[in-house]
Amino acid sequence: MERPLSPFMFPSWYRFQITSALSILHRLTGIALAVGSILLAWWLISLAAGGELFAATHAFIASRIGMLLLFGWSIAFFYHLCNGIRHLVWDMGRGFELRHAYRSGYAVLGATVVLTVLTWIYVLFA
């Protein structure tokens, strides 16, 4: 049997579990946020440069693709923030019991949805 190296065990070797899915999602959102920080830096640079560069950047952010990227960034941010707090609690040695890990996992998902929805209601309608 070809045994895989560690992380590629998900679809075929392990049954789906919310806990491992959230763990993978923490990494994916972390990578997304790291890439997003390049765009944030770009936005800061365009602000400092002003003129046409800012106008072009601003038009891109206000476009559908720009808003979609910003929406994705906000989901990734809120998820990584909430799940990061969950990780910090684990670092203090708490919440390791399986039912607690499941409960905090669902809480993280719920908090992500609530924070994202509230934020975008504010951005779009306030």
Place this chain on the structure above:
Amino acid sequence: MAKSQPLSNSTALRDETVLRRVRQLGSAHDGLREWRLQRLTALALIPLGLYFASSILWLAKSDQTTAVAWLSSPVTALLVILFMLAGLGHALVGLRAVLLDYVHTRARLVAASLLVRAVVVIVAGDSILAVLKLFLGR
């Protein structure tokens, strides 16, 4: 190393003498500094990230004058610089952890780590310069 009682392979992991013989961080050699940096920046990023995220989502649709005025205030300038530094430091540790898991040859790992480090340093430098330019030039 002093000769002690022979270790049976099946119990080696649980044998106290093995644990006691591990010096410092054992075979990992390093990582404690990164571990602490990751947690420290994570703690700092809770307030800094919430501040920055709410600010840019609020500014997303505003014009340049509003955004420049926001960034020219000393408190904002400081918080944005701290956010970028903490965020990029956190990203550096995290991305390196991902590379360590998926890049299995030494040369590629070193090359990828250096590349990530270079990008992070450039992005950090750019952001700080941009904020300073607006702050000092107001």
